[in-house]
Amino acid sequence: xxxxxxxxxxALDKLLADDPRxxxxxxxxxxxxxxxxxxxxxxxxxxxxxxxxxxxxxxIIGMAIGAAIEGMRPVVEMxxxxxxxxxxxxxxxxxxxxxxxxxxxxxxxxRLPSGGTPGGGPFHSQSMEALYAHYPGLIVMxxxxxxxxxxxxxxxxxxxxxxxxxxxxxxxxxxKAESLPDVALPVGKARIARSGRDATIVTHGAMVHESxxxxxxxxxxxxxxxxxxxxxxKPIDTDTLLASVARTGRMLCVSESWPWGGxxxxxxxxxxxxxxxxxxxxxxxLNARDTPVPYHxxxxxxxxxxxxxxxxxxxxxxxx
Amino acid sequence: MSSVxxxxxxxxxxxxxxxxxxxxxxxxxxxxxxxxxxxxIKGGVFLGRGQEALSVSVGIHLRKGDIFxxxxxxxxxxxxxxxxxxxxxxxxxxxxxxxMRGRDGNIHRGRPREGYQAMISHLGAMIPVVxxxxxxxxxxxxxxxxGATCLGDGGTSTGAFHEGLNAAAVEKLPLVxxxxxxxxxxxxxxxxxxxxxxxxxxxxxxxxxAHEVDGTDLQACLQVLGEAVQTARNGGGPQFxxxxxxxxxxxxxxxxxxxxxxxxKASPLGRDCLAVSEAFLIEKHWATGEEIAGWRIxxxxxxxxxxxxxxxxxxxxxxxxxxxxxxxxxxxxEIYRS
Numbered sequence: 001x002x003x004x005x006x007x008x009x010x011a012l013d014k015l016l017a018d019d020p021r022x023x024x025x026x027x028x029x030x031x032x033x034x035x036x037x038x039x040x041x042x043x044x045x046x047x048x049x050x051x052x053x054x055x056x057x058x059x060i061i062g063m064a065i066g067a068a069i070e071g072m073r074p075v076v077e078m079x080x081x082x083x084x085x086x087x088x089x090x091x092x093x094x095x096x097x098x099x100x101x102x103x104x105x106x107x108x109x110x111r112l113p114s115g116g117t118p119g120g121g122p123f124h125s126q127s128m129e130a131l132y133a134h135y136p137g138l139i140v141m142x143x144x145x146x147x148x149x150x151x152x153x154x155x156x157x158x159x160x161x162x163x164x165x166x167x168x169x170x171x172x173x174x175x176k177a178e179s180l181p182d183v184a185l186p187v188g189k190a191r192i193a194r195s196g197r198d199a200t201i202v203t204h205g206a207m208v209h210e211s212x213x214x215x216x217x218x219x220x221x222x223x224x225x226x227x228x229x230x231x232x233x234k235p236i237d238t239d240t241l242l243a244s245v246a247r248t249g250r251m252l253c254v255s256e257s258w259p260w261g262g263x264x265x266x267x268x269x270x271x272x273x274x275x276x277x278x279x280x281x282x283x284x285x286l287n288a289r290d291t292p293v294p295y296h297x298x299x300x301x302x303x304x305x306x307x308x309x310x311x312x313x314x315x316x317x318x319x320x
Numbered sequence: 321m322s323s324v325x326x327x328x329x330x331x332x333x334x335x336x337x338x339x340x341x342x343x344x345x346x347x348x349x350x351x352x353x354x355x356x357x358x359x360x361i362k363g364g365v366f367l368g369r370g371q372e373a374l375s376v377s378v379g380i381h382l383r384k385g386d387i388f389x390x391x392x393x394x395x396x397x398x399x400x401x402x403x404x405x406x407x408x409x410x411x412x413x414x415x416x417x418x419x420m421r422g423r424d425g426n427i428h429r430g431r432p433r434e435g436y437q438a439m440i441s442h443l444g445a446m447i448p449v450v451x452x453x454x455x456x457x458x459x460x461x462x463x464x465x466x467g468a469t470c471l472g473d474g475g476t477s478t479g480a481f482h483e484g485l486n487a488a489a490v491e492k493l494p495l496v497x498x499x500x501x502x503x504x505x506x507x508x509x510x511x512x513x514x515x516x517x518x519x520x521x522x523x524x525x526x527x528x529x530a531h532e533v534d535g536t537d538l539q540a541c542l543q544v545l546g547e548a549v550q551t552a553r554n555g556g557g558p559q560f561x562x563x564x565x566x567x568x569x570x571x572x573x574x575x576x577x578x579x580x581x582x583x584x585k586a587s588p589l590g591r592d593c594l595a596v597s598e599a600f601l602i603e604k605h606w607a608t609g610e611e612i613a614g615w616r617i618x619x620x621x622x623x624x625x626x627x628x629x630x631x632x633x634x635x636x637x638x639x640x641x642x643x644x645x646x647x648x649x650x651x652x653x654e655i656y657r658s
Contacts, residue, residue, distance in 0.1 A: 023459060054490055056483035062448025063455060063487060069432045070456035093440050101424045104432040105647035137645035161646045188651055235653045
């Protein structure tokens with residue numbers, strides 16, 4: 001069995017082995033192997049290509065951009081997604097604008113260990129995908145499976161544009177698969193994680209698994225719920241969403257982050273502007289509550305969508 | 321600290337080459353100013369009047385294959401590094417044929433593939449970009465490369481300045497960071513910007529050698545920048561250079577700079593570096609007043625002819641614009657617009 005975290009490590013290992021342009025830069029990622037051990041053993045295996053950085057998110061991302069301009073393929077680690085706000089300017093104003101302004105592409109990958117874990121609290125739990133997706137010039141990936149963690153990281157490095165890679169900390173060790181995949185869906189293509197006929201749950205990241213659990217819970221009530229895993233939140237695979245809604249007539253979008261201007265808001269906007277006639281009832285969304293992410297596990301569980309909360313929202317959708 | 325004498329003093333040839341670039345930059349900027357007043361420029365105009373000696377000395381010591389990220393008052397340094405009157409005017413006037421094709425303008429121009437970085441407006445942000453480019457060169461096994469970037473006194477207060485210089489120092493990269501201490505960040509004087517006695521004191525905290533120079537003296541600037549660039553090129557790690565001078569124009573052409581202390585204007589900092597170098601040329605018998613006047617006419621002829629040509633060039637056409645922020649267009653989104 002291979003975990004989500006091991007899949008990320010294996011992808012980085014393969015990238016370093018296959019492409020001399022690839023190097024890794026981030027805090028504690030060298031001999032220490034990273035705060036979560038995603039880069040374990042890589043500094044040993046690839047001397048001079050897995051570099052410890054100072055506590056300087058702006059410099060880490062800015063340097064990756066400079067190296068990318070020079071033809072390298074830097075993969076940088078933010079220790080927690082939350083800290084990427086300290087490098088925000090370089091991401092949104094430098095990396096994201098470079099190609100449009102100069103016709104020089106900016107192939108950097110910014111790895112964001114994202115999302116909540118019990119006890120993580122306000123500054124070690126955030127999901128930043130909507131924030132980065134707001135800016136033109138960035139691709140935003142949210143792998144929700146071991147297979148995607150591996151194959152999407154390989155693809156992220158192959159893409160000539162900046163990629164914000166939101167890997168989910170809650171899945172690092174919880175999620176396991178039999179083996180790594182040889183083939184993958186194309187970037188930008190959503191995946192039907194579970195087929196159904198009565199309603200569609202659109203989701204991404206760790207919420208894929210909460211949503212699948214909710215769908216199982218609803219089987220007892222005789223419902224067959226379709227679960228769509230977005231995989232990338234920018235671009236969003238609107239066609240797959242509309243096709244699913246055409247089958248089910250009902251949609252709930254579940255996203256771990258905050259409601260205002262989030263991924264769920266964008267999905268609802270797409271489906272209601274382009275697929276209004278496909279909907280039997282108004283599209284619904286379920287997000288985290290509109291407060292900072294709380295520390296205590298009991299508060300955290302009530303803050304973010306869980307399988308139970310998703311099942312309740314889906315029942316409400318089905319009864320509308 | 322460097323002093324102005326000794327074997328590394330610039331030769332007549334070097335000095336004249338730098339002077340001609342300064343003069344061309346000055347004449348070009350005078351044209352930009354008049355085009356601005358005529359309403360022909362699409363955006364703002366930010367001039368380097370009074371900073372040409374320091375700026376040209378950065379660009380002139382770089383060579384092909386080096387990396388340069390200039391700031392807003394570096395017309396002279398840009399031209400010494402290879403930028404042209406033509407592309408400057410195209411970018412300011414919004415010609416479709418300019419390097420930025422109307423997508424960005426004025427001082428935000430560059431050709432990153434040629435090591436000429438296109439600055440963003442966020443001060444200090446280019447320091448890590450140059451550092452990263454130098455790191456890449458090192459990884460590719462290239463030696464003898466230098467990366468230079470320019471900033472003002474205000475830019476030294478940003479987080480990006482601190483992070484970038486520190487990270488470059490940790491990696492011992494061949495970065496030359498040049499501060500034009502022009503006494504004001506827009507309208508804010510140095511007394512409200514930093515509390516150290518002298519800006520060069522900042523360097524010691526990063527373990528970086530510092531050089532101080534009179535930014536109104538071309539000979540001193542050429543010498544000090546020459547030493548700083550050579551030290552970096554030879555593996556001496558980042559170099560920090562502070563040139564003291566006074567901005568002789570407003571922050572931009574929209575600004576009359578009425579906040580500038582008259583005492584500063586009357587002080588040696590307020591000298592016009594171009595006039596100082598003209599006097600130096602004549603005193604040294606390296607050029608006559610007539611020759612200099614002839615060079616000015618030559619520069620003006622080139623600038624005027626280029627401006628006339630560029631004003632006849634096409635503007636970008638929104639209907640032909642690709643409207644893609646991604647180089648991999650297949651990942652772009654066709655979001656429904658009603």
